[in-house]
Amino acid sequence: MDETLLRTLVPQVIGVLVRRGNDFAAAEDAVQEALVEAVRSWPEHPPRNPRAWLIGVAGRRLVDAARSETARRAREQRLDREPAPGPTEQEDDTLRLLFLCCHPALSPQSAIALTLRAVGGLTTDEIAEAFLVPRATMAQRISRAKRTVAHVPLGPTGDLTTVLRVLYLVYHAGHGGRVDLASEAIRLTREVAAGQSDAEVRGLLALMLLHHARRRARVGQDGRLVTLDAQDRSLWDTDEIAEGVRLLQGALAENRRGEYQLQAAIAALHDDAPTASQTDWPQILEWYDELVALTGNPVARLSRVVALAHVLGADAALAELETLEPLVGERHRFLAVRGFLLERVGELEDAADHYAEAARRTTNLPERDHLTRQAARLRQRQR
Template structure:
């Protein structure tokens, strides 16, 4: 059974139920039940019309729930008159479903969870495993999100920018458990790109593809972190790089620059360089200038300082860092890297050790401690 195809149908089937009179929360429950039924039955009884089958089963699940809920008697009178297996609507409101899942009433974590379940077609258990939380916790998070959308159809949704933020959050979770959230985020962003005429959607897709291309070289078999400068670039996925570059060119041709396009342009320059030394650091600094002007992000300024340390000199990069608060995540690690390139190994070792204490995850902490130990060994 093609599970990717099955999940691609989820927003279309959900849209069909909403058009037939179900509210978002009730429709989403019914679609999830239909998915479970499909997983049980399709391997042995594949349907001729997958979308029609899912729509019919989900609609009947919705009707069953409506009949058993006395609080919905009035709505039951309306929907019960409809045929039990309504055809899917000609219009596809997939983008509107993404917008609803990114509703301004929802927190980022709730929007992520609801997006993965309602339009991604993942089960609550899969999402919980991916985010390393108990299934009960994730179920409660999704239930709270759905309660906030009770009665919602396609009114007062979030904006495309919010949808992209949610997808970017999913992408950055990487891989955990049975669900590859990098692949899932790319799949969902491709789906949005088919429905949204927006250059930043293409920008985000390009950024994901170019970043994912480096994944085979980002860690050792035991999970140890390999920074960009030390990665085996022959292990990068050339097909993803080619696709990402092409998608980025289409986005930039629209001449409506946004933050994801700027980040993708930086990633493309890294992907194009055979080595760190041959990277066009001057152009990367220029793209960081664009990114900082768009976002005013201190993290973008920190990364610009690192690029400037290559394009001009480590001293120039350190001067830029001094203008930023040292409480900024990875500030100490960036300073350590530039101090090492400058030749002050003792100060670099001290900063690497300091950065390790502040590291946000074990892989990063281990890498930074190894760097500090390496330099201290050189000093002995």
């Protein structure tokens, strides 16, 4: 069973059923039932046309559901006389469905869940596992999202900014587990890039690829998080880096810079350095200056402080960091950066305390373990 093929077909089939006039939630449920039947029957009886098979089975499920509700006789009659697939049914509605799943009426969490279910083709169990929440919680979230967009037409346009933000959040939701959300986000972003000429779409895809290229080096053989400066760069995927750089160069050439292009430019400079010591920190700082000027994002400003430390020294970075505290508060990232800077100026006891407090405040387990080890390392040095 080709899972990649199924995930590609799911949004196309849902799109066909919705364009026939079916309710989005009912169409999505029917497709999920068709997928269950496919898993059961395809290994022994593979269809010649998997897409047409799914459309037919899901369509029959909708007919059955309509027949069971006497209050929907008109709809039953329409579904019972389904027309043969015509030219319009050969269209790929993946992008339209993606825009629908990222409807502004949905919260980011709901949009992510619905996107992974309807466009990504993941099961509720897989999505719940990826986000470490109970299945019932995720099922309820998806059901509410489907009800919200149930009567929204499958139109050709939508808010591209919202779609990119959802895909960005999906990417950062995880790199491991049975369902690699980072890889799924890249796949979906490729779908968008194939149908949109916007430079920021290519910027986001470049950003994902440039980060994803380092995935094999992020975790050591002992399962511990490996920071960028300590990674074995021979494990980085040079093909993904090359593709990311090519996409980025094409996007930047249009001179319509956006947040994702600027982040990708920073990632490209890290990927270009043969060793951590050869990183072009002055150029990275310049890109951060442009990113902060464009977005004013406090997280970007916090990352800029780290670049500033490499260029002008930890004392200058600490002074800059103090101006950010009212904006970001003493969240775990702020505390971790302060610990890093305090260590560089020799304040080991204070640095250890900040690492330890950052570890207590983060919800990311690998990051918590890493920060705890940092604190323990500095305390050991003081003995």
